[in-house]
Amino acid sequence: MSxxxxxxxxxxxxxxxxxxxxxTTSRIRRSPFADHVEAAGVKGYTVYNHMLLPLxxxxxxxxxxxxxxxxxxxxxxxxxxxxxxxxxSGRLVQWMTPRDLSWAEIGQCFYAPLVDETGGMVNDPVIxxxxxxxxxxxxxxxxxxxxxxGLASAGGFDVAIAEPDVSPLxxxxxxxxxLMAAVFGEAVRAIGxxxxxxxxxxxxxxxxxxxxxxxxxxxxIYVDDxxxxxxxxxxxxxxxxxxxxxxxxxxxxxxxxxxxxxxxxDMTLEHNPFECGLxxxxxxxxxxxxxxxxxxxxxxxxxxxRQIRGLVIDVxxxxxxxxxxxxxxxxxxxxxxxxxxxSPDAGRGLA
Amino acid sequence: MSxxxxxxxxxxxxxxxxxxxxxTTSRIRRSPFADHVEAAGVKGYTVYNHMLLPLxxxxxxxxxxxxxxxxxxxxxxxxxxxxxxxxxSGRLVQWMTPRDLSWAEIGQCFYAPLVDETGGMVNDPVIxxxxxxxxxxxxxxxxxxxxxxGLASAGGFDVAIAEPDVSPLxxxxxxxxxLMAAVFGEAVRAIGxxxxxxxxxxxxxxxxxxxxxxxxxxxxIYVDDxxxxxxxxxxxxxxxxxxxxxxxxxxxxxxxxxxxxxxxxDMTLEHNPFECGLxxxxxxxxxxxxxxxxxxxxxxxxxxxRQIRGLVIDVxxxxxxxxxxxxxxxxxxxxxxxxxxxSPDAGRGLA
Numbered sequence: 001m002s003x004x005x006x007x008x009x010x011x012x013x014x015x016x017x018x019x020x021x022x023x024t025t026s027r028i029r030r031s032p033f034a035d036h037v038e039a040a041g042v043k044g045y046t047v048y049n050h051m052l053l054p055l056x057x058x059x060x061x062x063x064x065x066x067x068x069x070x071x072x073x074x075x076x077x078x079x080x081x082x083x084x085x086x087x088x089s090g091r092l093v094q095w096m097t098p099r100d101l102s103w104a105e106i107g108q109c110f111y112a113p114l115v116d117e118t119g120g121m122v123n124d125p126v127i128x129x130x131x132x133x134x135x136x137x138x139x140x141x142x143x144x145x146x147x148x149x150g151l152a153s154a155g156g157f158d159v160a161i162a163e164p165d166v167s168p169l170x171x172x173x174x175x176x177x178x179l180m181a182a183v184f185g186e187a188v189r190a191i192g193x194x195x196x197x198x199x200x201x202x203x204x205x206x207x208x209x210x211x212x213x214x215x216x217x218x219x220x221i222y223v224d225d226x227x228x229x230x231x232x233x234x235x236x237x238x239x240x241x242x243x244x245x246x247x248x249x250x251x252x253x254x255x256x257x258x259x260x261x262x263x264x265x266d267m268t269l270e271h272n273p274f275e276c277g278l279x280x281x282x283x284x285x286x287x288x289x290x291x292x293x294x295x296x297x298x299x300x301x302x303x304x305x306r307q308i309r310g311l312v313i314d315v316x317x318x319x320x321x322x323x324x325x326x327x328x329x330x331x332x333x334x335x336x337x338x339x340x341x342x343s344p345d346a347g348r349g350l351a
Numbered sequence: 352m353s354x355x356x357x358x359x360x361x362x363x364x365x366x367x368x369x370x371x372x373x374x375t376t377s378r379i380r381r382s383p384f385a386d387h388v389e390a391a392g393v394k395g396y397t398v399y400n401h402m403l404l405p406l407x408x409x410x411x412x413x414x415x416x417x418x419x420x421x422x423x424x425x426x427x428x429x430x431x432x433x434x435x436x437x438x439x440s441g442r443l444v445q446w447m448t449p450r451d452l453s454w455a456e457i458g459q460c461f462y463a464p465l466v467d468e469t470g471g472m473v474n475d476p477v478i479x480x481x482x483x484x485x486x487x488x489x490x491x492x493x494x495x496x497x498x499x500x501g502l503a504s505a506g507g508f509d510v511a512i513a514e515p516d517v518s519p520l521x522x523x524x525x526x527x528x529x530l531m532a533a534v535f536g537e538a539v540r541a542i543g544x545x546x547x548x549x550x551x552x553x554x555x556x557x558x559x560x561x562x563x564x565x566x567x568x569x570x571x572i573y574v575d576d577x578x579x580x581x582x583x584x585x586x587x588x589x590x591x592x593x594x595x596x597x598x599x600x601x602x603x604x605x606x607x608x609x610x611x612x613x614x615x616x617d618m619t620l621e622h623n624p625f626e627c628g629l630x631x632x633x634x635x636x637x638x639x640x641x642x643x644x645x646x647x648x649x650x651x652x653x654x655x656x657r658q659i660r661g662l663v664i665d666v667x668x669x670x671x672x673x674x675x676x677x678x679x680x681x682x683x684x685x686x687x688x689x690x691x692x693x694s695p696d697a698g699r700g701l702a
Binding site: 019020021022023025026027028030043044045046047050052055116117118122133141142143144145146147148149150151152153154155163189252263264265266269291304320321322323324338339 | 361370371372373374376377378379381393394395396401403406407452457467468469473484492493494495496497498499500501502503504505506514603613614615616620642671672673674675684690
């Protein structure tokens with residue numbers, strides 16, 4: 001049974017997605033792909049982990065269509081890594097998330113909510129297990145480096161915590177596997193979903209994972225040598241001509257269609273993972289030690305008061321959501337919309 | 352004796368400060384002054400603590416000239432507060448900084464480097480002592496909320512840590528005291544430098560401090576009731592007509608002239624406070640307990656390897672610095688420029 005509510009769109013959104021002006025300074029970091037991104041005609045950015053992250057090239061609708069049909073190169077260098085290594089690294093990483101990592105193997109990636117002592121969402125990274133004593137947390141937009149250092153220094157964990165200069169380049173879209181195989185070889189095809197391998201390009205081994213922030217399939221190349229970034233971009237662009245490759249970026253329409261949540265927009269430190277629909281990653285029944293356990297158990301026992309839900313908005317067209325829209329039922333406010341876009345494929349608004 | 356070096360300006364800066372496009376989404380928060388800022392004709396923003404921060408209205412040069420002659424209203428809501436309260440709040444705040452706060456009085460503001468266990472700069476907030484067991488850290492651009500929670504939860508401090516919805520509005524410029532007195536009364540004139548008082552506007556008491564991120568004098572109003580933000584802005588604008596009031600924002604030319612450092616640009620977690628010229632706030636000789644003590648003592652004993660310095664660049668005009676410029680002496684790279692602007696008043700480049 002579908003539930004019917006009303007959505008009040010904000011006036012500020014009616015002007016559409018015309019970008020506002022962003023003044024770049026040395027505080028907002030440039031990615032090693034930035035020159036190529038600019039040459040490719042990027043039209044709008046966001047700032048993510050204190051770094052420029054491209055958000056639109058042609059238009060959101062054209063980028064969306066192209067992503068769903070072909071293959072795109074995404075500069076997602078802003079998805080910064082926090083590297084946690086050392087004797088207590090496994091224990092600290094587990095301490096940071098309710099997801100059971102006890103059975104994690106080297107070469108696996110884990111989408112994992114990070115939760116603080118209040119049960120609040122700190123971030124929702126993909127965690128890569130590089131070695132038994134070495135992990136990367138591939139981050140959404142918050143300074144997990146500071147949080148991890150705070151926990152480690154006060155908690156006496158024997159670890160090293162740093163942000164290595166690793167800039168992911170995502171290759172996303174239905175033709176991504178063919179393009180990746182053309183550049184990295186057929187071994188790419190054997191990489192399982194949320195697994196990674198080390199594959200050579202130009203004499204350098206890169207971590208290559210089957211992952212990415214779209215539902216169209218694809219890979220993320222963890223570029224840990226910035227001097228190779230330009231060559232890699234150019235090589236993928238040349239090799240991708242038969243597959244209709246083009247520049248791209250996380251697409252707001254596609255990710256809402258796919259139900260991917262945006263940390264900082266859809267969920268914040270004020271939300272617990274149950275509210276975010278991430279209860280499946282909260283392994284309260286396993287004998288693991290993590291920071292938010294006591295609070296999450298209490299929340300689960302009390303029942304969830306609010307929850308992130310998908311909405312279908314029955315309109316022929318609508319603006320994007322840039323400020324929360326109130327959601328009401330029978331005149332009473334029952335929630336808010338934090339991400340919304342009109343889906344050309346669904347022919348309706350989605351939120 | 353002045354020391355002479357060469358500066359290599361980056362190609363990417365030669366295009367000037369034309370803003371690039373920023374796509375706003377619900378992840379980038381709007382301030383309660385945003386409608387007024389837009390109506391006032393803001394031309395360029397930065398993103399600061401996941402929030403829009405205005406950076407230019409007319410042009411950087413016109414904004415600079417106006418700031419030094421008149422008075423400006425600055426939407427610095429992005430200077431978010433972390434509130435630390437509870438029985439151990441004083442001990443935790445002291446644990447976060449090498450600046451001796453043992454003699455701090457209620458009503459005082461303290462510029463303080465926050466330092467982690469590696470001696471690295473986490474942030475450089477102004478700390479307001481609101482009560483013996485309640486502090487605000489008025490932040491530069493990093494998620495101190497997460498760091499503080501990490502320290503507190505792992506270290507067993509009995510505190511509450513939150514980001515209250517407090518949006519500072521700065522009133523800056525040589526005529527700021529006259530304007531503030533017109534709106535908040537003559538009591539404003541008695542507020543000492545880096546002191547605050549609680550003054551009424553529209554029946555609500557606001558924390559009003561004599562502080563701000565310029566060298567032109569001024570105040571910061573900590574707006575803790577967003578519903579009053581628009582009224583306050585309009586009232587200051589009306590009352591300021593005789594003083595030539597206008598909208599403004601932290602100005603890159605003025606702040607470089609004044610030697611104010613930008614966290615994230617000029618200094619990062621990779622720098623210790625001695626390198627940042629903040630040794631004067633490192634009270635290693637006082638009997639206070641803070642996290643970075645061991646490391647800072649070792650750094651001081653070993654001697655400082657690099658230091659932030661001001662530079663005069665002897666050119667008739669130059670671009671702004673948006674990516675680090677190498678600094679060389681006799682062909683050898685000896686450092687980098689992270690902030691630079693041509694000063695109309697000095698008639699030279701400053702960095």
